[in-house]
Each structure stands twice: as structure tokens, then as C-alpha cells.
Amino acid sequence: MDKKYGVYICTGCGIGDVLDMEDLVDVPDEEGINCTTHACLCGKEGAALIQKDVDDGKVNALVIGACSRRVNFDVFKYDNCIVERVNLREGVVWPHSREKYPALTEDQKDDEEHFDQIQMKAEDYLKMGMIRVEKVELPVPFKTETFSKKILVLGGGITGISAALDAAKIGFEVTIVEKQAKLGGYAANMRSQMPVVEPFEELIPTVIDEKLAEIAQYPNIQVKTATEVARIAGQPGEFTVTFKTPGQKIPFDVPFPLPEEMTMDEKGDELDAETLHAKYLEFNEGKNDILQLDPEGELYGAVILAAGWRTDTLEGDAYTHLGLDLPDVITNDEFEKIAAKGKILRPSDGKEAKSVVFIQSPGKDEDDADFPYCGSVTSQVALKQAKYVRNDYADGKAYIIYQHMRTPGLQENFYKSMQQDNGIFMTKGAVTQVSKNGDDLTVEASNTLLGDAIDIKADLVVVSAGMVPVTVDDPIINLAYRQGPGFRDNDIFGGYADSNYICFPYETQRTGVYAAGAIRRAMTIEESMEDATGAALKAIQCIESADRGVAVHPRSGDMTYPDFFFQRCTQCKRCTVECPFGALDDDEKGTPKINPTRCRRCGTCMGACPERIISFADYSIDSIGSQIKAIGVPSEDDYDEPPYRILALVCENDAYPALDMVGMNRIDYSPDVRLIPVRCLGSVNSIWIKDALAQGMDGVILIGCKHGDDYQCHFMKGSELAEVRANKMGDALASLALEEERVRFEEIAIDEYDKLPGLLSDFVEEIEGLGPNPFKGF
Amino acid sequence: MxxxxxxxxxxxxxxxxxGLGAxxxxxCFQCATCSVACPIAPEDSPFxxxxxxxxxxxxxxxxxxxGDIWLCHECGDCSDLCPRGARPGDVLSAIRYSAIKEYSQPKFLANAVEDPKKLPLLIAIPGLWFALLAFITMTAGETMTKIFHTIGIEWSHGGHGIAQANFFSTWFVDLTFIPLSICVAVVFGLSLKRFVIDIHENAVAEGKTDKKTIDIKALLQALVSIIPVVLKHDKFNECEANQDRATAHMMVLYSFIGLAVVTGIFCVVLYVFHIPGPYSQLNPVKWLGNISGAALVIGSLLMIKNRLAKKDQVSAYKDWYILGVVLSLGLTGLLTEMTRLAGYAEVTYFLYWLHLIAIFNLFAFLPFSKMAHLVYRTTAMAYAEYGNRK
Structure with a gap:
């Protein structure tokens, strides 16, 4: 691309009033770049002015000094052009006022005592914008060698069937894989399901039969029962899938990474790479390497993970008081199976169970916790099963002892109707003992609404076992990825196939694999069906995005992808290991293999690479590094007391918009801070920090998203890795004789914008306490 | 605990x-708004x-x-504030009526009083009985006089002119009502014995009392101490929503007391001093009787009006039955007197017959009707005082 540069500066929204426009225009003028100013660039006239220059072929690399890139992005959009938005409004003139930082008089301009902090910031930002358009390239979309638009659905229960139907209705080819001999899943073994229509008072037959009949009408749905996935290799758009009969051992079974205890020697030290590899090969003997594609494999574009749940096994000391070994103490799952067969008869002697106690939490007197993996669904199941007792026996009595009764949405109406039933008895309480009493059982409970200690006689006791997502036991998806066949660090999601339940539903930690139904959260049939639609749409979005060569999520539409300069790769594998999404594989030598359609374009690999060989077309070590170098660092040669210079590398997802809000709210912070938005803190390479300090900047602050159990990082691991890397900077700084306090890591959520000015001021104050960087002026 | x-x-x-209005x-979803709203609920395990x-x-x-169910004076604050419309006030009322039925013997009478279909029977039995006695009074006066003379007692208390005693012998009235009252007292006595033992056991089991045993003397002292509370309607008035109802309820209570005093005086005067009625309108006893009668009618009419006006309260047959009895008692009494003074002999005798039926219903079915609250609530309040219910 032959770049033709042009700078456009808007003087509206206070920019022209606060800044010395002549001085600002001098910046591009000195570089010989044409600069145009206008009172309202985003207005009709202003936009037409730029558009005309683009249409006339005068510019294709534009620097627009106006508002934040987070607004008017639809106005300043030009095909086949590189556009850089310089944030003069939210970033410069809005947070910093002339009342606080008066403009310089003509005399002051030339002395060595006075300087204009606002003008300095604006000029730095303009320079940074200009260098960026020089350093970046227009991206070219990635195309896979082969491409399939078929959707693979793992699991033939209500969720899988619904997802398959939804995708098939839009016209996609779908394959449902079910381990069992027939479709239907758990729903096919139930007596009834919760009501789905007004007045939400009566149970209804499950909809599964209807759905099964519907499947037969779609020739584009292929069903593979008694089948499981041996491995899914490749990447979205070209997943190569090997099927097998459950239990079978085949060469294309996915290899597993070494268990942690096997990666160490007797002393507990890490084994060297070669031994590790040998052990890995031994561990996976008879299995083909992940990079070897199955020639017989079938090609799919995306995967819907609807493998569902299993009932929890309740055992151990915590439950001994519940009498789980007694024949008439059963789980809700066993109860459902009895109910599906006919009247509720108890297992021990076949007697009619007319007095049934449903226990919703372990009780004792420890806390009010429910059984693991219990929630609103198990609450509703208890209500439903209590209804069975009442439907079967006019004189039946059903007791529900709960710590939490959760009936979301309109199911509250079902709860209310159950409350109205004279034979339903509900109380909050802790069950302290279940014991045999003659032919019957006695349930003892404390802390109930009826008093401190009550006994209930029961024919049958039903314990609420939770719905455990099958991903707790097994990788299920069997991905032929170097990071392993399943989801990594899935414990923080309780084993559910999830990445961020609130922000990114259906997204798992693996691009192209979309979870729905009870594998994502315990769900009712109705909820699972709705969830299936969401996952089906995500799968389609993924296929269509991959087909166009753009990112699907969360940088939807991003055409860039990591590019490796392999000549300099040292095969350290850091990129492969640190990628939060397992997008990179490596060969036996350790050379990374990029799978662009798996990639979410966070740049974590770029931040990880010690050789700095990874870059994106519009985002690279050089582009950001050059921006940093463009920041003016005044020294004592320039002023008697030169201002400090602080670099802030700011996550564009939460922290950068929060800083815009600071500007919108006209809250001042130190104008000596220079912000550079980054895709994710994970993409921050330590060379940027070193360079900044080496050129005399006084401190570097990294502002990213929260990490940990309730992380808010859009790329899951990015901010966490950034903190680790920032902490490791200490030694490097020490070798430069710099204090480690000069580099700080901070977390901020988008709604905490009000904390930012204080946070920045604190840091600046601390740096001022340390004194100026001794490298200033070298 | x-x-x-x-x-x-x-x-x-x-x-x-x-079925009883609950x-x-x-x-109810146990939010306990009712217990917070209740102005008279005790702090310990409040109702x-x-x-x-x-x-x-x-x-x-x-x-x-x-015992707690009787401490409630049914103001309805709880029902007004209940977020679920569970109407705790009406539920307690139903529980109390069910308890009355439980404690009163014989059971068949309790069932009859509860059943609207049995109402004609409850009216017909005393109706026929009093008709028979009236027939004897009117037709066999001489025979009766002779019979009574043999034991040396004067048969007739009736003077000349219109006197109810000429229609219906005072002896018959008293021979009906005195044994009946004794029966009622016995029934109440037996019920109360069980009742007190039960509420004590319950209070001990639920930790609502600091007493281990029942001390009859102390209980009676407690009873005496709460009588002013009952008379002044102190508890009743603590229920703010009750203030308009308190007037009506007080009128009915005091009119019953007034009428009981009048009847007592009348009995003593008749049997000790052999002076029969009816008294002159200038007699202070007559004043008391008249005022009480009027208060009874006005009080019961106000109660009926209050019930009809309260849309959020459910009124069941049990409520209407007792209000009907009280109102007809007062009305027939007053009308009997008025028609007597007006000189309508047949009319006044007929009304007197109705009056007797009403009295019979009130007396005979006292342990079985809602009216029994008079006894149970007073007892429960006395027990609460005794047992230090706080």
C-alpha cells in the first residue's frame, strides 16, 4: 500500500478554544504532511471534506484529531484506508481545563520555566497518531484451505435436538452425535415437565417426542447414535472430526497432556523438554499426534456442545446422617424413574408412597448450603415431584425441606399453586437425621418455620442430587489441541463449559465450540431449548465470520490475525502455552502453528513472545513501540523543572472507555500521563515498558480488567498474565538501577471510572516521590 | 429450647x-409481616x-x-398488611371456632350449630317446646293453680291486663332456663378444665410460659385481675383497626351485663318478695332494662354494618348465626315490650314467643357458638396473665 497521509483536526467541542491550533498544526506541517482544520468534522460539511480527499485519492492514511475513537466511528470510516483517531476531546481538552492549566503568555512561551501541559499532551497524541498510521498496514483476511459450513452437535438430548432443528431450519447441514443408542436424553425418561404456558399451574408431558418427530422432517439433519467423538482437529471452518463407537480404542483417539505428577522427577523438579516429550509419547502410545489429520475424518465448520449433565453421586461423611444407604432414601433422579413407570411406589416393599419428604440441602447444622450443583432447577424438580405424589394419591402428603427455594420467572406461579395444595408442606430447615422407624422413615429437622426440632414420618425420602455438567468428568470435546483435549482451568467455572456467563453466553474457552443447555448451567427443558437457539446462532456466526476471514468474538469483524516471523523463533513455546484459547499448536520441534480461525486476536502471544516476532497488521511491537518513542520527554535541557512523563498502557475494553468517561465528566487527572490503548493487557510486551523507561519516562502504569475467579478480562487470562509479567520486570529494572515501583499494575472495571483519576494521581505522586528517571535526556 | x-x-x-372462612x-409464605403488624402479639413467639x-x-x-389463638382480638391489621392476601385474621377466627367445637360436648350439638341446614331445627325445637308450655299456661291455668296449691305455691305471677306471665308462665320460663343454664355451666366447666390443661401443656411445650404447673388459686387471681381489662376493652382497643368495632362490641357486652342484672333483680323480687312484673316504666330497674335492650339492638346492628362494610374480611355462617341471634334477641325483647304497652295482646305474646326462642338459642348453644369466645378468651387471657406470656 502506497500511503498518502493526511491529518484532520476538529476545532469543535472546545478543542479550538483550549489548544493553540497554530502550534498543533505545526506538528504535521513539520513532517510535511497536509493538515486540515474544521470546526465540526463530524458534521455533514466536515465529513464531506474528508470523504472528498479520500475519493480524490489524496489520502488513504488518515489521522483524525477530534473525539474518542469510541464515538463517531461510523462517521470516520473509509474503505481501504488506515484511520487513526487522536483523542483530543475526551483525552485532552475535556479532562484538563484552562482554569487549572492557564495558557502561556507570549513571554512565557520562550522561557525555560513555563510549559503548557495541555498543549504538550495534544501535540504528543498527534505525533503518536501520525507514527501509528506510518507503522501499520491494512489487514488482509485469512482464508482456510478447505471450508465446511456443517455444524456438529454433541449430545442428542433436548438441547442438542433443539439446536440441530434451529440450525437446520436456517438451512445448515447438521450432524447430531449421541453416545446412547437413541436420541432423547434425560427428557425422554421423565414423567412430566414444568408448565410452559399460563397459568403455570399444571405439569405437562415432556416435549421431547414432538421434537424427535420434527427431526425426521429435516433431511439436512444427520443423526449418529451410539457414537462419540474421538477427536476434533483443526480450526473453525475446517474442523476434522473422527467418530468412533463408545469405548473403542483407535489411533485417532485424542492424545492427553501429561498429568502434572508425571512432569516432575523424584525430587519434584521439572523434567527437561526432551524427557517430557518422551514421556508424553509413551503416555499416548498408539495415538496419532494432534497435528496428524484423519484422512477419513469429516469436515465441520463449528461445534455445538450440548452434552448435558449427569446426576450427582452423593456420598461421603457429609451425608451419613441422611441415611442414603436405606432403600427408601433415594435421589430425585431415582424418584423420576419410578414416577415415569407409574404410581409412586417405594423401592423396598412396593408400598404406595403417600408421605414423601423431599430434602433440598444436606442440613446438619453446618451452613445453609445446598447440595453441590443444585439450584433453581432442583428446586423446581422437587416441586414437580411433590406434585406427582399429590396427583397419584388424594391423601398423599409431600414435604419439601429446603434452605433455598428458587423458582425463577413465571415458575413462581407454579410454586404458588403448589403452596395452595393442602397436601404440600414446605419449610426452610436443616435436616439433621434420616432414620428407619419400623417400616417407615423418620426425618428430623431443625431450624424450621415450625420450630426448632421437628420429626416427620415418611414412606419415602427423596434427596436432591445436583446436575453435574459432564465436562467435570471428561473433556468431552476431545480437541486435538496442544493445550489439551478439554477446557483449561475449568474449575473456576465449577466445571461448566463456560468462559464468561454474563458477558459472553455460549462462548466457551475454545472458538468455534458453543455450549448450550445443562453443560453451561443447570437448566429446565424450556430453558435448554431457548439456550440451544443461542448456541446455534453463535455457531452460524462463527462459520460465517470464519468464511469471511474475520474474528467472531469478542473483536467481531477484526480481519487481523497473528503473523509470525519464524526465522527468529526460538521454539520456546511460550505463545502456545499462554494463549488463553489454545489457538496455537506446535510441532515436535516446538515451532508454533497458528490456527487463525481459533484466534480471538487478543495479542496475548504478542505480549508473550521474548523474540517479538509476533505481530498483527495494524497492531505490532513496532507500532506501539514507535508511539511510545513519539512521546516527548522533556529534560533539564529543556526546562528548569521539566514535567514528569508517565506512560499508561490501557485495556481498550474497560479501562479506556472508563477514561473517556472521566473526560466526559470533566474530571482532571495529571496531564503528564500519556495513554495508549491496547487490545488486552495480555498483549503488552515488556519491551514497551523497558523502552519507555530507557527513553526517560518516569513510570509505566498498566490498567486492565479484573482477574481471578470473577474475572472481567475479555480474554480471560490477559490481565492475569500482564500482572505476572509486570511483576517479573523487577529484576530487569534493578539491572537498570530503577525502582520497581516505577511499573505498576492496576485493575479497573468499566463502572469504576470515578476511581481512575485518583488512581492515576496516586501513581504520579509516588513517581514524583521517587524523583525523575535518571535516564532522562540521554 | x-x-x-x-x-x-x-x-x-x-x-x-x-370451610370456616380461612x-x-x-x-402464607411466612414473611411474618402479620406478627410485626399485630399490635398485641407478645414479643416471644408472637402470633x-x-x-x-x-x-x-x-x-x-x-x-x-x-392459648395464643384466643389472645387475638381480630382487628384485621394483619389481614390488611399481608402481602399475599392470606388473611391471618380470618384464619385465626376459623381456628378459634374449630377449637370451640373441639372443646364443647356433646358433639352433635356443636355440629348442628355449625350447620346452616340445621338452623330450622335449632329454631323449631325451642319453638315447639315454648308453644307447648304457652298452650298449657293459656288453657290449663286452673288445673295448674290447683296443682301448685297442693305444694303451697302460687301458680300465676300474672297481674291483670297484658302480662307475659299470662301467656307463658314464669315458672315454665325458669324451669326451662335454670336447668338449661346449669347444663351450660357444666358443659363449660368440663370444657374449661380440658382447655386449661391443654393450653398449659401447649405453653410449656412451646416455651410460652415460665410456670411448670397450674396453680388454680393464682389462675383465679389472674382472672380477677384481667376483668377490668375485659370490661374496658383495653386489649380490644390496642388493635387500632378495632376502634370503631370496640364501641359496638362494648355496647353488646354491657347490655348483656345490664340485662343479666335486671333478670337477677327480677328473680329476687319475684321469688323473695312475691312482686311480679311487669314493672312500671318509672322504675329504675326498668330503665336499666330498656337502655340495655336498646344498646343490644344498636350494638348488634353496628356489628352487622361493620362486617358488611369490611370487604377484605370474610364472614362465614358462624359469624352471621351469632349476630342474628343477638340482634333478634334484642329486637324481639324491645318489640315485645312496646307492643305490650300499646295493648296488642296477640302481637306481644307472639313476639315474646320469638324472644324466648332467641334466648334459648343464645343460652343453649352458648358453648357451641362463636359466643363461647366470651368464656375461652377470658380464660386464655387469664392464663396468659398467670403464665407471664410476654
Whole structure:
């Protein structure tokens, strides 16, 4: 691309009033770049002015000094052009006022005592914008060698069937894989399901039969029962899938990474790479390497993970008081199976169970916790099963002892109707003992609404076992990825196939694999069906995005992808290991293999690479590094007391918009801070920090998203890795004789914008306490 | 705290309460707004929240013998504020009526009083009885005089002109009502014995008292001490929503007391001093009688009006029955007197007959009707005082 540069500066929204426009225009003028100013660039006239220059072929690399890139992005959009938005409004003139930082008089301009902090910031930002358009390239979309638009659905229960139907209705080819001999899943073994229509008072037959009949009408749905996935290799758009009969051992079974205890020697030290590899090969003997594609494999574009749940096994000391070994103490799952067969008869002697106690939490007197993996669904199941007792026996009595009764949405109406039933008895309480009493059982409970200690006689006791997502036991998806066949660090999601339940539903930690139904959260049939639609749409979005060569999520539409300069790769594998999404594989030598359609374009690999060989077309070590170098660092040669210079590398997802809000709210912070938005803190390479300090900047602050159990990082691991890397900077700084306090890591959520000015001021104050960087002026 | 309690829900009991106007009892979700709202609930295990869950679980054993249900004066604050429309006030009222039925013997009478279909029978039996006695009075005056003379007693108390005694012998009235009163007293006595033992046991089991045993003397002292509370309607007035009802209720209570005093004086004067009625309108005893009669009519009419006006309160047959009895008692009494003074002999005699039927209904069915609250509530209040219910 032959770049033709042009700078456009808007003087509206206070920019022209606060800044010395002549001085600002001098910046591009000195570089010989044409600069145009206008009172309202985003207005009709202003936009037409730029558009005309683009249409006339005068510019294709534009620097627009106006508002934040987070607004008017639809106005300043030009095909086949590189556009850089310089944030003069939210970033410069809005947070910093002339009342606080008066403009310089003509005399002051030339002395060595006075300087204009606002003008300095604006000029730095303009320079940074200009260098960026020089350093970046227009991206070219990635195309896979082969491409399939078929959707693979793992699991033939209500969720899988619904997802398959939804995708098939839009016209996609779908394959449902079910381990069992027939479709239907758990729903096919139930007596009834919760009501789905007004007045939400009566149970209804499950909809599964209807759905099964519907499947037969779609020739584009292929069903593979008694089948499981041996491995899914490749990447979205070209997943190569090997099927097998459950239990079978085949060469294309996915290899597993070494268990942690096997990666160490007797002393507990890490084994060297070669031994590790040998052990890995031994561990996976008879299995083909992940990079070897199955020639017989079938090609799919995306995967819907609807493998569902299993009932929890309740055992151990915590439950001994519940009498789980007694024949008439059963789980809700066993109860459902009895109910599906006919009247509720108890297992021990076949007697009619007319007095049934449903226990919703372990009780004792420890806390009010429910059984693991219990929630609103198990609450509703208890209500439903209590209804069975009442439907079967006019004189039946059903007791529900709960710590939490959760009936979301309109199911509250079902709860209310159950409350109205004279034979339903509900109380909050802790069950302290279940014991045999003659032919019957006695349930003892404390802390109930009826008093401190009550006994209930029961024919049958039903314990609420939770719905455990099958991903707790097994990788299920069997991905032929170097990071392993399943989801990594899935414990923080309780084993559910999830990445961020609130922000990114259906997204798992693996691009192209979309979870729905009870594998994502315990769900009712109705909820699972709705969830299936969401996952089906995500799968389609993924296929269509991959087909166009753009990112699907969360940088939807991003055409860039990591590019490796392999000549300099040292095969350290850091990129492969640190990628939060397992997008990179490596060969036996350790050379990374990029799978662009798996990639979410966070740049974590770029931040990880010690050789700095990874870059994106519009985002690279050089582009950001050059921006940093463009920041003016005044020294004592320039002023008697030169201002400090602080670099802030700011996550564009939460922290950068929060800083815009600071500007919108006209809250001042130190104008000596220079912000550079980054895709994710994970993409921050330590060379940027070193360079900044080496050129005399006084401190570097990294502002990213929260990490940990309730992380808010859009790329899951990015901010966490950034903190680790920032902490490791200490030694490097020490070798430069710099204090480690000069580099700080901070977390901020988008709604905490009000904390930012204080946070920045604190840091600046601390740096001022340390004194100026001794490298200033070298 | 308390002992272990075996929960035994009684589905029939829930049905029964629902039939007695507590059809909303299952709506309760135990938020306890009612107990907070109640101006007279004690601080320790306050009602009516615990009564609500016990009722919705059909725990007859817990409720029938609870003294707490009687401490409620049914102001309806709880029902007004209940977020679920469970109407705890009406539920407690139903529980109390069910308890009355439980404690009163014989059972068939309790069932008859509860059943609207049996109402004609409840009217017909005393009706026929008094008709028979009136017939004897009117037709066999001489024979009766002779019979009475043999034992040396004057048969007729009737003077000349119109006197109810000429229509219906005073002897017959008293020979009907005195044994009847004794029966009622015995029934109450037996019921109360069980009642006191039960509420004490319940209070001990639920930790609502600091007493271990029942000390009859102390209990009676407590009874004496709460009489001014009852007379002044202190508790009744603590229920703010009750202030308009308190006037009506007080009028009825005091008119009954007034009428009882008049009847007592009349008896003494008749049998000791042999002076028969009717008294002159200038007689202060007559004034008291007249005022009481008027108060009874006005009071019961006000109560009926209040019930009709209160749309959020459910009124069941049990409520209308007793209000009907009280109103007809007062009305027939006053009209009997007025028609007598007006000189309509047949009319006044007929009204007197109706009056007797009403009195009979009130007296004979006192232990079985809602009116029994007079005895149970007073006893429960006395027990609460005795047992230090706080």
C-alpha cells in the first residue's frame, strides 16, 4: 500500500478554544504532511471534506484529531484506508481545563520555566497518531484451505435436538452425535415437565417426542447414535472430526497432556523438554499426534456442545446422617424413574408412597448450603415431584425441606399453586437425621418455620442430587489441541463449559465450540431449548465470520490475525502455552502453528513472545513501540523543572472507555500521563515498558480488567498474565538501577471510572516521590 | 429450647378451616409481616405467623390447644398488611371456632350449630317446646293453680291486663332456663378444665410460659385481675383497626351485663318478695332494662354494618348465626315490650314467643357458638396473665 497521509483536526467541542491550533498544526506541517482544520468534522460539511480527499485519492492514511475513537466511528470510516483517531476531546481538552492549566503568555512561551501541559499532551497524541498510521498496514483476511459450513452437535438430548432443528431450519447441514443408542436424553425418561404456558399451574408431558418427530422432517439433519467423538482437529471452518463407537480404542483417539505428577522427577523438579516429550509419547502410545489429520475424518465448520449433565453421586461423611444407604432414601433422579413407570411406589416393599419428604440441602447444622450443583432447577424438580405424589394419591402428603427455594420467572406461579395444595408442606430447615422407624422413615429437622426440632414420618425420602455438567468428568470435546483435549482451568467455572456467563453466553474457552443447555448451567427443558437457539446462532456466526476471514468474538469483524516471523523463533513455546484459547499448536520441534480461525486476536502471544516476532497488521511491537518513542520527554535541557512523563498502557475494553468517561465528566487527572490503548493487557510486551523507561519516562502504569475467579478480562487470562509479567520486570529494572515501583499494575472495571483519576494521581505522586528517571535526556 | 415435635398434618382439618372462612390460609409464605403488624402479639413467639404455618400444615394438635389463638382480638391489621392476601385474621377466627367445637360436648350439638341446614331445627325445637308450655299456661291455668296449691305455691305471677306471665308462665320460663343454664355451666366447666390443661401443656411445650404447673388459686387471681381489662376493652382497643368495632362490641357486652342484672333483680323480687312484673316504666330497674335492650339492638346492628362494610374480611355462617341471634334477641325483647304497652295482646305474646326462642338459642348453644369466645378468651387471657406470656 502506497500511503498518502493526511491529518484532520476538529476545532469543535472546545478543542479550538483550549489548544493553540497554530502550534498543533505545526506538528504535521513539520513532517510535511497536509493538515486540515474544521470546526465540526463530524458534521455533514466536515465529513464531506474528508470523504472528498479520500475519493480524490489524496489520502488513504488518515489521522483524525477530534473525539474518542469510541464515538463517531461510523462517521470516520473509509474503505481501504488506515484511520487513526487522536483523542483530543475526551483525552485532552475535556479532562484538563484552562482554569487549572492557564495558557502561556507570549513571554512565557520562550522561557525555560513555563510549559503548557495541555498543549504538550495534544501535540504528543498527534505525533503518536501520525507514527501509528506510518507503522501499520491494512489487514488482509485469512482464508482456510478447505471450508465446511456443517455444524456438529454433541449430545442428542433436548438441547442438542433443539439446536440441530434451529440450525437446520436456517438451512445448515447438521450432524447430531449421541453416545446412547437413541436420541432423547434425560427428557425422554421423565414423567412430566414444568408448565410452559399460563397459568403455570399444571405439569405437562415432556416435549421431547414432538421434537424427535420434527427431526425426521429435516433431511439436512444427520443423526449418529451410539457414537462419540474421538477427536476434533483443526480450526473453525475446517474442523476434522473422527467418530468412533463408545469405548473403542483407535489411533485417532485424542492424545492427553501429561498429568502434572508425571512432569516432575523424584525430587519434584521439572523434567527437561526432551524427557517430557518422551514421556508424553509413551503416555499416548498408539495415538496419532494432534497435528496428524484423519484422512477419513469429516469436515465441520463449528461445534455445538450440548452434552448435558449427569446426576450427582452423593456420598461421603457429609451425608451419613441422611441415611442414603436405606432403600427408601433415594435421589430425585431415582424418584423420576419410578414416577415415569407409574404410581409412586417405594423401592423396598412396593408400598404406595403417600408421605414423601423431599430434602433440598444436606442440613446438619453446618451452613445453609445446598447440595453441590443444585439450584433453581432442583428446586423446581422437587416441586414437580411433590406434585406427582399429590396427583397419584388424594391423601398423599409431600414435604419439601429446603434452605433455598428458587423458582425463577413465571415458575413462581407454579410454586404458588403448589403452596395452595393442602397436601404440600414446605419449610426452610436443616435436616439433621434420616432414620428407619419400623417400616417407615423418620426425618428430623431443625431450624424450621415450625420450630426448632421437628420429626416427620415418611414412606419415602427423596434427596436432591445436583446436575453435574459432564465436562467435570471428561473433556468431552476431545480437541486435538496442544493445550489439551478439554477446557483449561475449568474449575473456576465449577466445571461448566463456560468462559464468561454474563458477558459472553455460549462462548466457551475454545472458538468455534458453543455450549448450550445443562453443560453451561443447570437448566429446565424450556430453558435448554431457548439456550440451544443461542448456541446455534453463535455457531452460524462463527462459520460465517470464519468464511469471511474475520474474528467472531469478542473483536467481531477484526480481519487481523497473528503473523509470525519464524526465522527468529526460538521454539520456546511460550505463545502456545499462554494463549488463553489454545489457538496455537506446535510441532515436535516446538515451532508454533497458528490456527487463525481459533484466534480471538487478543495479542496475548504478542505480549508473550521474548523474540517479538509476533505481530498483527495494524497492531505490532513496532507500532506501539514507535508511539511510545513519539512521546516527548522533556529534560533539564529543556526546562528548569521539566514535567514528569508517565506512560499508561490501557485495556481498550474497560479501562479506556472508563477514561473517556472521566473526560466526559470533566474530571482532571495529571496531564503528564500519556495513554495508549491496547487490545488486552495480555498483549503488552515488556519491551514497551523497558523502552519507555530507557527513553526517560518516569513510570509505566498498566490498567486492565479484573482477574481471578470473577474475572472481567475479555480474554480471560490477559490481565492475569500482564500482572505476572509486570511483576517479573523487577529484576530487569534493578539491572537498570530503577525502582520497581516505577511499573505498576492496576485493575479497573468499566463502572469504576470515578476511581481512575485518583488512581492515576496516586501513581504520579509516588513517581514524583521517587524523583525523575535518571535516564532522562540521554 | 423446646422438645422435639412430631409433625402430623391433618388434611381434613385444613379443609375444615377453609370451610370456616380461612380459604386463603395456604397462601402464607411466612414473611411474618402479620406478627410485626399485630399490635398485641407478645414479643416471644408472637402470633399469628406460627399459627399460619401450623394451619397450612394442618397441625390441629398444635392449634386447638393454643392459648395464643384466643389472645387475638381480630382487628384485621394483619389481614390488611399481608402481602399475599392470606388473611391471618380470618384464619385465626376459623381456628378459634374449630377449637370451640373441639372443646364443647356433646358433639352433635356443636355440629348442628355449625350447620346452616340445621338452623330450622335449632329454631323449631325451642319453638315447639315454648308453644307447648304457652298452650298449657293459656288453657290449663286452673288445673295448674290447683296443682301448685297442693305444694303451697302460687301458680300465676300474672297481674291483670297484658302480662307475659299470662301467656307463658314464669315458672315454665325458669324451669326451662335454670336447668338449661346449669347444663351450660357444666358443659363449660368440663370444657374449661380440658382447655386449661391443654393450653398449659401447649405453653410449656412451646416455651410460652415460665410456670411448670397450674396453680388454680393464682389462675383465679389472674382472672380477677384481667376483668377490668375485659370490661374496658383495653386489649380490644390496642388493635387500632378495632376502634370503631370496640364501641359496638362494648355496647353488646354491657347490655348483656345490664340485662343479666335486671333478670337477677327480677328473680329476687319475684321469688323473695312475691312482686311480679311487669314493672312500671318509672322504675329504675326498668330503665336499666330498656337502655340495655336498646344498646343490644344498636350494638348488634353496628356489628352487622361493620362486617358488611369490611370487604377484605370474610364472614362465614358462624359469624352471621351469632349476630342474628343477638340482634333478634334484642329486637324481639324491645318489640315485645312496646307492643305490650300499646295493648296488642296477640302481637306481644307472639313476639315474646320469638324472644324466648332467641334466648334459648343464645343460652343453649352458648358453648357451641362463636359466643363461647366470651368464656375461652377470658380464660386464655387469664392464663396468659398467670403464665407471664410476654
Amino acid at each position: 423446646s422438645e422435639k415435635y412430631l409433625v402430623q398434618p391433618d388434611l381434613a382439618y385444613i379443609d375444615e378451616l377453609e 380459604d386463603t390460609l395456604k397462601k 399469628p405467623r406460627k399459627e399460619m404455618i401450623a394451619a397450612s400444615w394442618g397441625l390441629k394438635d398444635k392449634l386447638q390447644c393454643s
